[in-house]
Amino acid sequence: DSHKHKDKHKEREHSHKEHKRDKERGNWKNCHSEHKSCSEKKHREKEKERLKHKEKQKEEKVDLIVPYHRKIKEENERILQEYGYCVMDNHRERIGNFRIEPPGLFRGRGDHPKMGKLKRRIRPEDIIINCSKDSVHPKAPPGTRWKEVRHDNKVTWLVSWTENIQGSIKYIMLNPSSRIKGEKDWQKYETARRLKKIVERIRAQYREDWRSKEMRIRQRAVALYFIDKLALRAGNEKDEGETADTVGCCSLRVEHIRLHPQLDGQDYVVELDFPGKDSIRYYNKVSVEKRVFKNLQLFLENKQAKDDLFDRLNTSILNKHLQELMDGLTAKVFRTYNASITLQQQLKELTSSDDNIPEKILSYNRANRAVAVLCNHQRAPPKTFEKSMHNLQTKIDEKKKQLSAAKKELKAAKADAKTLRDEKSKKAVETKKKAVQRISEQLMKLEVQATDREENKQIALGTSKLNYLDPRISVAWCKKLGVPIEKIYNKTQREKFAWAIDMTDEDFEF
DNA sequence: GGTACGACTTAGAAGTCATGGA
DNA sequence: TCCATGACTTCTAAGTCGTACC
Numbered sequence: 287d288s289h290k291h292k293d294k295h296k297e298r299e300h301s302h303k304e305h306k307r308d309k310e311r312g313n314w315k316n317c318h319s320e321h322k323s324c325s326e327k328k329h330r331e332k333e334k335e336r337l338k339h340k341e342k343q344k345e346e347k348v349d350l351i352v353p354y355h356r357k358i359k360e361e362n363e364r365i366l367q368e369y370g371y372c373v374m375d376n377h378r379e380r381i382g383n384f385r386i387e388p389p390g391l392f393r394g395r396g397d398h399p400k401m402g403k404l405k406r407r408i409r410p411e412d413i414i415i416n417c418s419k420d421s422v423h424p425k426a427p428p429g430t431r432w433k434e435v436r437h438d439n440k441v442t443w444l445v446s447w448t449e450n451i452q453g454s455i456k457y458i459m460l461n462p463s464s465r466i467k468g469e470k471d472w473q474k475y476e477t478a479r480r481l482k483k484i485v486e487r488i489r490a491q492y493r494e495d496w497r498s499k500e501m502r503i504r505q506r507a508v509a510l511y512f513i514d515k516l517a518l519r520a521g522n523e524k525d526e527g528e529t530a531d532t533v534g535c536c537s538l539r540v541e542h543i544r545l546h547p548q549l550d551g552q553d554y555v556v557e558l559d560f561p562g563k564d565s566i567r568y569y570n571k572v573s574v575e576k577r578v579f580k581n582l583q584l585f586l587e588n589k590q591a592k593d594d595l596f597d598r599l600n601t602s603i604l605n606k607h608l609q610e611l612m613d614g615l616t617a618k619v620f621r622t623y624n625a626s627i628t629l630q631q632q633l634k635e636l637t638s639s640d641d642n643i644p645e646k647i648l649s650y651n652r653a654n655r656a657v658a659v660l661c662n663h664q665r666a667p668p669k670t671f672e673k674s675m676h677n678l679q680t681k682i683d684e685k686k687k688q689l690s691a692a693k694k695e696l697k698a699a700k701a702d703a704k705t706l707r708d709e710k711s712k713k714a715v716e717t718k719k720k721a722v723q724r725i726s727e728q729l730m731k732l733e734v735q736a737t738d739r740e741e742n743k744q745i746a747l748g749t750s751k752l753n754y755l756d757p758r759i760s761v762a763w764c765k766k767l768g769v770p771i772e773k774i775y776n777k778t779q780r781e782k783f784a785w786a787i788d789m790t791d792e793d794f795e796f
Numbered sequence: 797g798g799t800a801c802g803a804c805t806t807a808g809a810a811g812t813c814a815t816g817g818a
Numbered sequence: 819t820c821c822a823t824g825a826c827t828t829c830t831a832a833g834t835c836g837t838a839c840c
Binding site for chain 1: 822823824825826827828829830831832833834835836
């Protein structure tokens with residue numbers, strides 16, 4: 287009988303799909319009458335079997351895929367544990383970039399003359415190991431040896447090699463959470479704070495120097511003004527043909543600057559347009575003091591587009607001068623100082639203790655953004671920006687509808703309560719009230735998110751947060767305004783700034 | 797003073813992962 | 819549960835700046 291049934295089934299190929307289809311179309315009866323042996327009971331059994339099969343398939347999938355992922359994860363963890371740490375001064379420290387750079391095509395940023403060159407594979411024979419004499423270091427793979435094993439405790443790197451594109455040295459160093467990097471970071475901000483104490487004096491001096499008899503001093507003073515006011519980088523010379531053509535302050539050329547005695551109702555406007563670090567465009571129109579303007583006109587006299595604007599100046603001269611003004615002062619300290627002081631001022635200006643947490647965070651991001659704009663930290667707008675913005679707007683619209691519906695319900699509940707005057711309807715009013723409150727909070731959050739995202743379209747906040755803003759300012763702000771530090775710094779950032787989180791109280795002033 | 801080099805910080809993009817809503 | 823999305827992590831290029839050497 288069962289054979290017959292099977293054969294019949296085979297013959298007719300009345301599969302589950304068909305059963306299902308028939309059922310959906312209301313043809314169940316039809317089906318039933320056509321296959322007498324295909325009773326409801328049998329069908330249920332089949333259905334059971336089908337589900338079982340599905341479950342089995344799923345299990346197989348899980349058996350294959352989940353362990354695969356787990357295996358990779360475990361393997362990564364093993365590699366991290368074996369190679370990702372070192373011991374320095376008796377402390378186990380995370381290493382930053384412990385994986386060797388694989389071979390491939392060199393891209394470079396901007397219009398790089400070496401774009402597309404082959405980046406060679408690094409071999410054990412290229413590698414220099416730096417460790418203490420008595421330490422255990424990784425052995426070179428069988429049949430190979432390291433280029434050198436040295437014991438230099440004056441430097442912080444663990445491994446180095448020379449790369450084949452520019453012939454420069456690359457290093458493996460410790461993670462930002464390490465003691466050695468943390469102390470250095472702290473020092474950097476302390477130097478910037480020392481600058482704060484004397485910056486007005488330095489400004490007074492460079493203004494004075496704008497009138498110097500000596501060209502080199504005038505150039506130095508105007509360059510320093512740019513570095514201070516516009517947070518430009520120092521601008522070292524670069525070897526032509528080896529790298530993309532980018533400039534900083536001292537290496538600005540005539541072609542990068544235009545002078546407008548008047549523009550858009552402002553006097554003495556300087557228009558700067560040049561490729562900076564990573565070939566990111568710096569474009570700014572800024573009104574300067576008359577004396578600066580006159581000096582710039584002087585520097586431009588009788589020069590061609592390709593000539594240096596500051597022909598009597600380079601970073602070495604500038605930094606020597608700065609060193610005389612303050613121990614440890616260099617051009618980049620101005621960037622750190624101006625970034626951090628801007629954050630502190632903006633936070634003071636934008637936040638109030640009455641704000642709720644999302645509003646406070648929006649203000650923090652805005653303060654952060656002001657710094658990113660100052661430092662010209664840009665990013666390509668995310669590929670999915672338009673779409674995700676649109677999605678967010680849809681969400682906001684929906685939330686608005688929800689809110690007005692909830693308000694209506696509240697009104698109705700209130701009316702009921704007024705007529706009925708019983709406990710139950712009173713309770714209902716409370717519930718509806720809470721719903722309205724909850725939804726309007728959600729709406730506000732979404733709107734804040736939309737504003738934040740729109741304003742952030744082309745601006746990268748990460749770089750300034752990680753490299754320019756004294757973390758103690760943020761920590762103090764969080765403590766003062768009761769914002770959890772996790773809202774500002776993620777796990778990695780908290781590890782990097784552990785020194786600041788530990789030592790800072792709410793009264794810290796940069 | 798000029799230059800090459802070495803060590804270290806700063807930079808945006810790409811890759812990966814976690815989460816939350818459909 | 820699945821997938822889209824954004825957050826986080828990794829990657830490595832590209833700067834700064836001090837020093838050695840001529």
